[in-house]
Amino acid sequence: MEKEENNGEYIELAELDPDFKSEVMKHEDAKGLNACFACGTCTAGCPIHEIFPEYDPRKLAKMVKLGMREEVLTSPYIWYCTTCHNCEQHCPQNVKFFNILNVLKNMAAKKGYAPNAWVEQTKQIIKTGLVFTTDEALFKKRRSFSLPDLKLDGSKVKKIIKLTGIDKIKAQIKG
């Protein structure tokens, strides 16, 4: 049979990756994905979906199930989650979408699809143990409001990063 020309009118199932779902579901946290019956409770309660309709947990779950590896991992939207856990709190089938998203982010980061801002922040946390950088200007501003100085100490976080081996992941992150 001659191959029909497809310019994005439809998704060619043969071109998708059926291993993608099982690869994601290998992770303990993502095991419940198959129970999803697409009721959309996750999307309805998602504060990010309200602002960015492109970020849609119900849709992402289906894309993983279909095996749309490239689309999912290169999608900027998987990085939009604010980790509020609303989706898994109200899910009637106990699908831990938040955890599934973490698995996807890890896979994407290893492929070098992590957004720059995220990569930079990760590097900074590993280096300083702090999420936000501070500078003298900030302290000055605080003093002008008579706020006490911040006691910033990232050493404990750095210790955790070292003990858990998180710093070794740095090498795997591309970007």
Added chain:
Amino acid sequence: MLPDKKKRIGVFFCHCGKNIAGGLNIEALIESSKQIQEVSYVVDNKFSCSEDGQVDIQKAIQEQKLDRIVVVACSPSLHLMTFQRCGEKAGIEPQFVDLIDIRKWTMHGSPQKIAPEKALEKSKKLIELAVKRMRLKRLIPMAEIKTEQSALVIGGGVAGLEAGLDLADKGYKVHIVERLPTIGGKMALLYKVFPTNDCAPCILAPKTAYANIHPNITLLTNSEVKSMGGYIGSFHVKIVQNPRYIEADKCTGCGECVEKCPVKVKDDVFSAGMGQRKAVYIPYDQAIPKKAVIDAQNCLYFRKGVCRLCEKQCPTNAINFGQKPKTVEIKVGAIIVATGFDEYNPTEKSEYGYGRYNNVITQFQLARLLDIDGPTKGQLLRPSDGKEPKRIVMIQCVGSRDVSTNPYCSNICCMYALKHAQIIKEMVLPEAEIYICFIDMRTVGKGFEEYYSRTREIGINFIRARPSEVIQDTETKDLSLKVEDPEIGRLLKLEAGLVVLSCATIPSSGTEQLSKTLGIKLDKDGFFKEMHPKLRPVETNVRGIYICGSDQGPKDIPNAIVQAKAAASCADTELRKNKIKLPQFIVNASKLKKGGR
């Protein structure tokens, strides 16, 4: 004490096609079985339960002069009777036929499937033990029991009444026990019933009225089963009749006491919390028996020793504050359990706000509001301000298909949501917009799909999505919720005056206690467990006790009736024998541990 005569035991192996032969070395089993003491004949068969298989067993019994047989095949609950009948035909006492199950270890898809070597080892052991049991077994004569020509029905809802009436019409004496002061159950409170929208109390009345006057039926309302003993044909049941504080034979149901009673309380049972009743009340107009009842928890006389207005008012002097619980003892041949269901209380699904927001109600409450003889006389007024809601949103699967509450589908919620949508649109508030948020629309049943089509045709809106939460406007008490409509892939914000939750169907309160009282099993969801989900749907683990209606699992009225008739038929099958034979057991008292175990 060993039996003296040498036994001739036959062992028959069934291949069950490839189910057993595919996973076990039957040749090896035959060889090992031949070595067991007093086994004189061993043979295998492709299908022992087939006609050929049975003829072969019978031939072998006669030719080899076997007096006991062990069939090695599948589950005794499935086929023991088959082989006992087969053996009996060839002259072997049913007690000397045993069936042991080795198929569960080898069959594809069996949850107990194990490795072939393990299955072989276990099978050998099991066969050895079964043969030994047969070898040592003495003939114990069967006990002959006279069956009482009567039955007890627990639960006076539509299923219990149907089963009770069927048995009563067949000529048995039937006692119907109902916990509430009236029979009729949930159906009497549903206003209309799908898929024909006929009036529920009207189509129920022929049954309740007939039960009330049937010469073979005794109604025990306000009563509960306290204890049960005995066995099929002869169950002894103790029933506690709770006091009405009104002499039923004197009460004419005139309602004068109700009129004069100064205490008003929320009616949680017959109005589902949507209306009020007095401390002395008649449940509803079609209540049977139509007798008043005093609710001692709220009556001023019981609480503070004052009032007694009803007593002064009653024209027949029926009030009797001194009534005490009465125990009734009955002896029946069979018991039918039809204790029905309760609506799931959605308070724990706190995201939907039930219990916090007045305008979030359940479908059962909506049914009471829509009922023209209900607490609001059929006006749909929202609880917060008594105004008519302009937009109504129904949420399906609340507490159903939800692993954190009840994992099962409650079966009837899709249909009753459609029913209420139709009633509102066609009879109550034609201007109101109705939205139904669902996951899957399950309308399986005769005439049900047409009912769904009709609901769409009259303009009810359907959204295949579930909202995550309901939010209340603190000023207006209006509600808002968001759902993602998958057809357009966009988030919809729905503002509603009333939100109705289609809540799960759960076993009625007391089901667990009753299962202990009667010794019948519950399934994982708390409903009564049938003997076999397909082949023996109304029998229980206790012979002579049958289940029907929603206590066996969520179901609609047509299915409840079918089961009720099945349960009545099962009871009749046993009772009509007049005498039944039951196996007896000899207990070696010297080996009993302290406490009789």
